[in-house]
Amino acid sequence: MSTLRPTLEFLLYDWLHADRLTERPRFADHSRETFGAVLDTCERIAREKYAPFNRLVDTEEPRFDGERVILPRATHEAHDAYVASGMLSAAQDYDIGGMQLPYTIEAAAGTFFTTASVSIGGGLLTIGNANLLLAHGTELQKRVFALNEFSGRFSGTMCLSEPQAGSSLSDVATRATPDGEDFEGDPLGPRYRLKGNKMWISAGEHELAENIVHLVLAKIPGADGRLVPGTRGISLFIVPKKLVDTEGRLTGERNDIALAGLNHKLGWRGTTNTLLNFGEGRYPVRGAPGAIGYLVGRPGEGLRCMFHMMNEARIGIGLAATSLGLAGYYASLEYARNRPQGRPVGPAGKDPAQPQVRIIEHADIKRMLLGQKSYCEGALALLLQCARLVDEQHTGAPQAADEARLLLEVLTPVAKSWPSEFCLEANSLAIQILGGYGYTRDFPVEQYWRDNRLNMIHEGTHGIQAADLLGRKVVMEGGKGLLLLAGRVNATIERAIQQPHLAQHANALGQALQQVGAATKAAWATGNPADALANAVPYMQAFGHLVIAWTWLDVLLALPAQPVQAQDEGRLRAARYFFHYELPKIPAWLQVVQTRDATCATMPEDAF
Ligand SMILES: Cc1cc2nc3c(=O)[nH]c(=O)nc-3n(C[C@H](O)[C@H](O)[C@H](O)COP(=O)(O)OP(=O)(O)OC[C@H]3O[C@@H](n4cnc5c(N)ncnc54)[C@H](O)[C@@H]3O)c2cc1C
Secondary structure (H helix, E strand, C coil): CCCHHHHHHHHHHHHCCHHHHHHCHHHCCCCHHHHHHHHHHHHHHHHHHHHHHHHHHHHCCCEECCCCEECCHHHHHHHHHHHHCCHHHCCCCHHHCCCCCCHHHHHHHHHHHHHHHCCCCCCHHHHHHHHHHHHHCCHHHHHHHHHHHHCCCEEEEEECCECCECCCHHHCCCEEEECCCCHHHCCCCCEEEEEEEEEEEECCCCCCCCEEEEEEEEECCCCCCCCCCCHHHEEEEEEECEEECCCCCEEEEECCEEEEEECCCCCCCCCCEEEEEECCCCCCECCECCEEEEEECCCCCHHHHHHCCHHHHHHHHHHHHHHHHHHHHHHHHHHHHHCECCCCCECCECCCCCCCCEHHHCHHHHHHHHHHHHHHHHHHHHHHHHHHHHHHHHHCCHHHHHHHHHHHHHHHHHHHHHHHHHHHHHHHHHHHHCHHHHHCCCCCHHHHHHHHHHHHCCCCCHHHHHHHHHHHHCCHHHHHHHHHHHHHHHHHHHHHHCCHHHHHHHHHHHHHHHHHHHHHHHHCCCCCHHHHHCCHHHHHHHHHHHHHHHHHHHHHCCCCCCCCCHHHHHHHHHHHHHHHHHCCHHHHHHHHHHCCCCCCCCCCHHHC
């Protein structure tokens, strides 16, 4: 049985004191009751409209009949229920139809959907798209596109990747050229014609909404017709699937965007994933080929605009990875409680005359359950803490807001990547607990693993996030973010060391902090990024383990020293597991970082 709700409530209120956010003017109309009502609604919709169809959306992949993309009816019904819940605009201002809900609560409520069926999906892309337009769009762009996305009338995509430009967005080759003499006079924004191919676009084609608002990165050629190399040349465009007027009404014109094909994925199959051809002339519009798009922000500022929404998008991916980890944990826990197999070993060996025990009684199964619990509940705590920092950044006093911003810079690569790796490992442990049954499609755990395998790949691959952490985040602003984080970790250590039952963990965490600090310096000792970044992924693993250990210790401070409830005992045990079985891995990971080990970097290609 899922313990997601009590876990969320404990983390939100006993640990993060999210109810105190209602003391701030923006959230003054809220209370723990209104937060509870949001959680109730999302939990109910997820239980009724998402969970029962998770396998169905996996087996009935989206189909393209040459005209339309066909999704199961269950996906339409789940999507409609999600839109009706108001969650698309939950965090927005009252005057544009929002609820002014803290992001912390929105993020927590979203885990019900991602645990029930990650690929039916909530509004991550649409919300991110509309938020970006609120930050960088003109008043009309906000009204025509963003507001219709928040209401669910339109849905949104993010079109960054191209077949030849994935991690390296500077190589984007989609071109945007001014559309006619009067291109700057269009009320919807400077109007361009786009030509190019966008690969991997999630939710790029479907009929869940009236229209799809693509946000597309493209380059405006210079006077010589050449594209500016690097990221400086990238601009951002709104390219609607169907053209609209200044009131947001469909004009009846189809834009020149063609679905070249659907990608057939390992998992996450309930969401369409598309190769889109922009402007190839399949659907000429207003008498000419080329997809019509409206510039957002200034030319050349496309990536800067995109990065605006990266923190929340990456917290969203971390939450999806965590939710899938939790789903596997709940399924394997239930299985382990019911599956009889084997007998305990006593001093005289096994007694075959005895009945079999349930596998949850074996120490090794408990190890795998504790591993999952410590990874997934630790990750959930970290992500809610990050969401709380987003609220702090937006509504805190100036100094607190700036500290939240800086902490988020450092924590975001970890929040995205650590759950993607370790909650995936949790899914693997869940399969292991089910034995052969776990390897079949008769049980849900293999799907959780397949769905989760995406998270190390999209929104910046694992390697790219690691390079961002060690190459940029821990050294930015003179290492201020890292120092601030170290200060927070030390504050937790100081509180924990006062409590005899936590003192050992506090000391171990102190040591790990010192090791990570020393390794950061040693990695950069030559000042050469190639030396430092050759072992960025082991660095990120160690850094992530430090952050999760800190999170767990801080969570334990919210528990009574002598837990009476089984759930509190469980938290204490999961944290102990993390400190005893996981934290000692840190020095091993850091060894190669510290010595700038060049084994991988110098391997000659022909020696493979
Ligand atoms: C299911 C799915 C959904 C997606 N949804 C979207 C979407 O909605 N919108 C969108 O724009 N994109 C989307 N993507 C694209 C995704 O963001 C890219 O796949 C990702 O950025 C990696 O790009 P790539 O696949 O071209 O791999 P590559 O960039 O070719 O990377 C291949 C490998 O090389 C490594 N690598 C690359 N460069 C370096 C380097 N400089 N240093 C070290 N290692 C490096 C990578 O870490 C990776 O392991 C989606 C992808 C998938 C699979």
